[in-house]
Each structure stands twice: as structure tokens, then as C-alpha cells.
């Protein structure tokens with residue numbers, strides 16, 4: 001069986017606007033000293049302001065609907081894009097949504113807690129819960145299960161979107177699927193892409209895309225940029241994710257250990273916390289290309305991508321996968337030096 005046939009065996013609900021375009025950043029291409037820079041616009045997937053989670057949610061909601069769920073539960077950071085888009089998908093499909101927001105970033109201002117994704121969570125009609133810690137994936141999951149038990153006792157049919165390791169990474173399938181869309185587009189590009197850069201958080205996007213590309217025998221480097229944890233632990237996580245994807249799809253894992261390339265050069269001082277390089281990348285892309293990046297994911301991954309492009313050969317072209325996150329900007333006005 002082929003990879004696309006096996007993908008079709010798993011339930012999926014269409015949610016994302018696809019195919020997303022690929023654009024050449026004409027002002028930055030060449031001007032950085034190296035080769036051309038292209039962007040795959042997965043910030044344009046629709047579903048209440050876009051991002052990579054639209055493709056991932058297609059598989060979670062596919063399973064939720066198959067199980068006749070009437071309520072979706074999900075956990076994430078206060079400015080999580082995943083929970084915002086889950087709330088949008090739930091609204092669109094006529095389900096209730098319960099969101100648990102974890103304290104991951106520490107000392108933050110009113111905008112971080114009220115604006116950006118949080119404002120949208122409320123607007124989209126989700127019920128918000130809070131969890132006092134941000135580095136306790138098992139604890140957060142256990143608490144979510146307690147909320148699900150309460151809902152079940154009240155006669156509801158809850159479906160949990162589990163994001164901690166150890167659960168089948170259904171969301172990654174969205175990016176296994178996206179790999180064929182991407183490869184079709186790369187054939188028609190004026191330049192040949194030599195490197196792909198993408199943010200690596202839970203790893204669903206990185207592992208899914210890498211798995212899909214390698215299954216189609218695209219063998220060039222794909223570099224995951226750490227946004228959540230350091231390189232050593234992320235390497236392990238991506239390896240495990242790829243094995244889990246293979247098990248889900250009942251296929252052999254085409255990803256070899258040396259395919260998993262990871263950098264954490266722009267990660268410090270940690271999840272959701274800005275640094276100089278990230279600030280520079282956000283400003284550069286906004287002011288030279290009219291392209292919005294976010295402080296948590298795409299600012300950091302673009303910063304590492306720019307480091308690469310600056311030293312790349314003139315005849316090499318790099319593709320940046322823009323994973324979204326735009327609403328997060330509004331939670332970070334102070335850190336971006338744009339608030340009073």
C-alpha cells in the first residue's frame with residue numbers, strides 16, 4: 001500500500017484552506033549575502049487566523065466525530081495557537097470546547113493574559129480553565145481527564161486532544177499529507193530548494209513533514225528549530241514521533257537518525273521568551289517583506305533560518321515553513337517594544 005492510501009484509512013475532517021501558497025521573499029533573497037528565501041504560507045490556513053494546527057486538527061476532529069463526541073478538550077500555553085484553532089474548529093462543527101491554559105511563560109503583562117489568542121478563545125465561545133504549571137505535561141493531562149470525567153458525569157461525550165508524548169500523534173498526519181502538496185509545488189518553483197526550515201515544538205509538524213518527504217524520496221536537509229526544549233531532548237522526541245507515525249500508518253519508518261537535523265541556536269532564554277535575534281527577524285520580515293512572524297515560534301525559527309541563508313551559497317535556495325501564530329503578536333506588545 002502507498003502512503004496516501006494508508007492515510008485515507010484514518011478519519012479526517014477538512015478544516016484547512018489548502019494548498020497554501022509558496023512565496024519568494026524578493027527583498028530578502030540575495031540581499032542577505034546568500035541564496036534565495038521562499039516561504040510556505042501555512043499561516044494562511046484559515047480557521048480563525050490560520051497556522052499549522054489547522055492541518056493537525058483535521059485528524060483529531062475526524063476521530064472525535066467518528067466517536068460522536070459533543071465536547072472537545074485541549075490544553076496549552078496561555079497564548080496557545082492550538083487551543084484557539086481547536087475552539088474555532090469546534091464552533092464550526094457544532095461542538096463545545098473546553099480549554100485548559102497552562103502557566104508556561106511566568107511573569108507576563110495584561111496583554112499576554114487577555115489579548116491575542118486568549119481574546120479569540122473567549123470570542124469563539126470556549127470554556128476556559130487554568131492549570132498552575134507549564135512544565136508538567138502528565139499533570140496537565142491528568143487534570144484534563146478530571147474535567148472530562150466531570151463532563152461525562154453530566155451526560156456529555158468528551159473527546160480529549162492529547163498532546164503529551166505516548167499518544168498516537170494524529171496531528172502529525174496532517175503534515176505527512178502536506179508533504180505531497182509541498183512536493184508538487186516545489187516542482188514548479190523557479191529555483192530548486194536545497195534546505196527546509198521549520199519550527200519544532202511538539203514535533204508533529206517537523207516529524208510529519210519529514211516522514212512525508214522521506215517517504216516520497218525527497219532526501220535534502222530539513223532542519224527543525226527548537227522552540228520548546230533543547231536539541232538533545234527534541235532529537236529524541238522527533239525520532240519517537242516518526243516511529244509512532246509509522247505505527248499509525250502501518251508503514252516502515254523512512255526517517256533515519258541522521259535525517260533528524262535540529263538546531264537550538266535561537267531558543268534561549270526558553271519557551272515563549274524573546275531574544276535579540278528573534279526580535280530582529282520579526283522586524284526584518286515585517287519591514288522588508290510585509291510578512292508577520294510571531295514571538296514564540298516563527299520569529300525564532302525564522303531567526304535560525306536567516307542565519308543559514310546568510311551563509312548559504314548563492315545558488316542554493318531555502319524554504320521556510322511559516323507555521324502561523326500571528327495572534328500571539330498582540331500578547332507581546334511590550335516585549336516587542338511597541339507598547340507605551
Ligand SMILES: *Cc1c(COP(=O)(O)O)cnc(C)c1O
Nearest residue numbers: 081201202203205297323324325
Ligand atoms: C504549535 C506551533 C508550532 C509548533 O508546531 P508543532 O507541530 O507543535 O511542533 C509552530 N508554530 C506555531 C505558530 C505554532 O502554533
